[in-house]
Amino acid sequence: MTDKYFAWLKYYQQRNNAMLGITAVAVMMVLAWEMVSFYPLPPAWLSRFRQAYLIAGLLVFFLTIVLSYFGLEGKLP
Amino acid sequence: MNPTLSARLHRWSQRWAPAAIVIPGDGDVWPFVLVGLVLYVLRLGAAPLWYDEAVSEWMAELPLARMISATAADTHPPLYYALLHFVQWLGNSPFVLRLPSVFAALVVIYLTWEIAREFNLSRIARIIGVGLLLVIPFQLWFAQEARMYTIFEAFVLGALLAALRRRWLWFVALNALALWTHNYGLFYLIVNCGVAAYVFWFDRYDYWRRSSIATALRYSIPLGSRMEDIKHAATEALICVGLMGAIALTLWSPWLLALRTQMGIVNAGYWIQPVTAGDVVFSLFTILFGATSALPIWLVPICALFSIGLLTWLVIKIAQRPEEGTLIGLWFVAAPILISLSISFAWRPVFLFRGFAPGVPIICLLVGWALAQLNLRYRLYAAILIAPLFVGVGIGHYVSMPEIKGSELQTIMDNIRAEWQPGDVIFYSNEGPMVAWHMRSVGLPQYLLPRCPQNDLGALSQQTRDGLGMREVVPASLPWKRAWFVFAVMSPVTQCAADEGQAFLDAHPHRLAYEIQNDQYVEANVWLLER
Numbered sequence: 001m002t003d004k005y006f007a008w009l010k011y012y013q014q015r016n017n018a019m020l021g022i023t024a025v026a027v028m029m030v031l032a033w034e035m036v037s038f039y040p041l042p043p044a045w046l047s048r049f050r051q052a053y054l055i056a057g058l059l060v061f062f063l064t065i066v067l068s069y070f071g072l073e074g075k076l077p
Numbered sequence: 078m079n080p081t082l083s084a085r086l087h088r089w090s091q092r093w094a095p096a097a098i099v100i101p102g103d104g105d106v107w108p109f110v111l112v113g114l115v116l117y118v119l120r121l122g123a124a125p126l127w128y129d130e131a132v133s134e135w136m137a138e139l140p141l142a143r144m145i146s147a148t149a150a151d152t153h154p155p156l157y158y159a160l161l162h163f164v165q166w167l168g169n170s171p172f173v174l175r176l177p178s179v180f181a182a183l184v185v186i187y188l189t190w191e192i193a194r195e196f197n198l199s200r201i202a203r204i205i206g207v208g209l210l211l212v213i214p215f216q217l218w219f220a221q222e223a224r225m226y227t228i229f230e231a232f233v234l235g236a237l238l239a240a241l242r243r244r245w246l247w248f249v250a251l252n253a254l255a256l257w258t259h260n261y262g263l264f265y266l267i268v269n270c271g272v273a274a275y276v277f278w279f280d281r282y283d284y285w286r287r288s289s290i291a292t293a294l295r296y297s298i299p300l301g302s303r304m305e306d307i308k309h310a311a312t313e314a315l316i317c318v319g320l321m322g323a324i325a326l327t328l329w330s331p332w333l334l335a336l337r338t339q340m341g342i343v344n345a346g347y348w349i350q351p352v353t354a355g356d357v358v359f360s361l362f363t364i365l366f367g368a369t370s371a372l373p374i375w376l377v378p379i380c381a382l383f384s385i386g387l388l389t390w391l392v393i394k395i396a397q398r399p400e401e402g403t404l405i406g407l408w409f410v411a412a413p414i415l416i417s418l419s420i421s422f423a424w425r426p427v428f429l430f431r432g433f434a435p436g437v438p439i440i441c442l443l444v445g446w447a448l449a450q451l452n453l454r455y456r457l458y459a460a461i462l463i464a465p466l467f468v469g470v471g472i473g474h475y476v477s478m479p480e481i482k483g484s485e486l487q488t489i490m491d492n493i494r495a496e497w498q499p500g501d502v503i504f505y506s507n508e509g510p511m512v513a514w515h516m517r518s519v520g521l522p523q524y525l526l527p528r529c530p531q532n533d534l535g536a537l538s539q540q541t542r543d544g545l546g547m548r549e550v551v552p553a554s555l556p557w558k559r560a561w562f563v564f565a566v567m568s569p570v571t572q573c574a575a576d577e578g579q580a581f582l583d584a585h586p587h588r589l590a591y592e593i594q595n596d597q598y599v600e601a602n603v604w605l606l607e608r
Binding site: 001002004005007008009011012013015016017018019020022023025026027029030033034054058061064065068069071 | 350353354355356358359362375376377378379381382383384385386389390393458461462534566567568569570571572575597598599600
């Protein structure tokens with residue numbers, strides 16, 4: 001095979017490794033939400049935790065998009 | 078939508094649409110179908126046909142017998158190409174060739190709504206689920222693609238609905254049609270038979286239970302054991318569903334010989350890589366976001382994070398509150414993935430996200446079901462997460478599709494035609510660019526360089542090449558004066574093929590005519606050679 005094949009294979013492996021990292025983060029985020037929802041806390045605390053989680057989640061969500069744009073655009077195929 | 082118009086459309090469908098004759102529906106689905114029609118027809122012909130679609134077009138333009146021979150040595154059954162063969166009578170523009178996929182995608186919307194009713198989903202869950210199906214990038218991509226995936230979806234989902242509604246003739250026929258449309262039909266036959274067995278068992282168990290109560294009452298004997306009833310019902314379900322599966326397989330059996338050849342091709346070396354955990358995750362992500370080439374790279378991490386998070390959350394919700402419909406849905410989505418993974422580990426990699434297309438509408442329904450259980454505030458929050466991604470990617474789909482599918486190739490071919498001189502020919506280093514340029518270079522003399530002993534990964538078989546009428550020639554044997562040489566070295570190309578192309582180039586005075594793509598993964602250019 002040509003060097004193109006091996007370059008693609010390397011990219012393919014890097015992509016798959018990145019996917020595993022993303023999976024770990026995604027699963028932990030969901031589990032954290034479930035814990036926030038079901039952990040036996042006083043209702044007032046629980047409500048505050050949920051609010052904080054959702055606002056933090058939104059911030060991280062849009063921040064990731066912005067950072068990805070400046071960090072990755074034009075640097076990968 | 079105007080309720081009168083909605084009711085009229087429904088009555089019309091009941092009267093004329095073949096599926097609706099056996100599948101009763103309600104009028105609520107038609108607004109979604111109409112929105113789907115607008116979304117799927119929008120800029121339908123704007124992009125040229127890319128490689129996969131060009132294969133469809135080329136196969137479809139062959140006489141039927143030759144097409145069947147060509148596809149028998151490729152990797153798909155012939156039903157879709159046969160359908161496209163007749164559609165081509167209306168024209169062979171990208172718009173016309175993509176129309177069957179649009180119609181099938183509209184049928185999928187209808188079927189998804191009806192399946193949701195059979196799952197006993199609430200109206201709000203149905204609306205969210207089918208609304209999501211309209212904007213999900215995967216569905217948008219394949220509704221506008223001249224390939225078999227939405228048609229395959231329609232057959233498989235139709236069979237699922239037939240099983241849920243106990244329409245066993247339709248169940249057999251639609252499964253057989255799915256088998257003739259895509260080889261993953263085999264996996265979905267197993268999955269649908271699983272659903273049918275459950276439905277059958279449930280019905281027969283009820284029958285046996287009632288019988289034993291009646292017998293006990295009539296003859297004043299103790300009630301038969303519940304276990305006996307379950308056994309009776311299970312035996313009957315297995316026999317009947319096994320029989321129906323066997324009939325569907327029999328209807329498809331003429332293709333078995335061809336399948337053997339196709340599996341031989343996969344066994345001899347296909348382009349799909351061995352499956353890894355990361356690969357599975359990537360496929361789950363692409364099940365929602367479609368062909369990732371349409372995504373800007375900076376959107377991939379957040380889309381992947383969102384997809385995996387959503388699917389994880391969905392599984393947790395189903396586990397927390399298992400219901401009959403959602404469990405059947407989970408089985409329908411997960412079982413084909415598990416079957417495909419098992420085969421990939423036991424034999425050869427066959428794991429490809431496109432084959433899981435029928436699961437996509439069901440995922441949307443499950444998401445609709447899960448979101449419908451949240452209060453309005455959380456639903457709005459979910460909308461804030463989902464809308465920018467799906468809508469943004471959807472708009473990107475319409476804007477960037479022509480470029481992604483190779484609109485610059487058309488410009489290059491137009492220029493070549495403008496510079497064409499008597500004695501000119503086109504040579505291709507391999508079949509990839511030849512297929513992609515096939516529609517654009519009609520009427521021009523064009524040839525492939527002779528093939529190396531070792532095939533490029535995923536290359537067409539000799540039988541398929543012959544069927545398509547690809548001509549391999551040694552350049553010296555032709556009386557050409559100038560040659561436009563399309564020389565493409567991509568990841569599946571062997572070193573031998575790259576060397577042969579380079580040797581041909583070096584043997585003649587040449588200049589670079591057009592650059593197509595040059596980076597560390599692809600080197601593709603058009604060279605002008607003189608003799």
